[in-house]
Amino acid sequence: MYCRNCGRENPDSNNCCIYCGQQLNDSPSANNQQPIVNNYMYTAPSASGASVAALVLGIAAILLFCFGLLSITCAVLAIVFGAIGKMSGKAGGGMAVAGIVLGIISLIPSVTFLIMVDSIF
Numbered sequence: 163m164y165c166r167n168c169g170r171e172n173p174d175s176n177n178c179c180i181y182c183g184q185q186l187n188d189s190p191s192a193n194n195q196q197p198i199v200n201n202y203m204y205t206a207p208s209a210s211g212a213s214v215a216a217l218v219l220g221i222a223a224i225l226l227f228c229f230g231l232l233s234i235t236c237a238v239l240a241i242v243f244g245a246i247g248k249m250s251g252k253a254g255g256g257m258a259v260a261g262i263v264l265g266i267i268s269l270i271p272s273v274t275f276l277i278m279v280d281s282i283f
């Protein structure tokens with residue numbers, strides 16, 4: 163195999179480069195990839211969690227539009243979580259945008275319903 167460091171050919175049986183001493187097995191690159199994978203695994207759930215929360219709250223806001231303030235609360239939270247999910251720049255950005263859009267859309271019937279209830283009573 164060829165040395166990753168100096169590019170010279172070494173016998174396959176060698177663990178280290180006979181010219182420069184560089185390790186010839188894959189363990190250094192595997193060790194380099196491990197923290198990246200761990201970092202992704204660690205940060206992705208929190209980022210996409212906000213996006214999922216935004217989407218769920220946005221849907222809830224629309225479904226709960228007849229509950230007035232509860233729906234508006236869900237809508238505002240959907241927009242806030244959507245902004246968090248979007249700004250984090252991680253996975254779930256589409257869900258974050260959907261949550262923001264759903265939150266804004268749901269504000270319209272919610273506020274309309276509140277005004278109607280106010281005008282009736």
Ligand SMILES: [Zn+2]
Nearest residue numbers: 165168179182
């Ligand atoms: Zn070498």
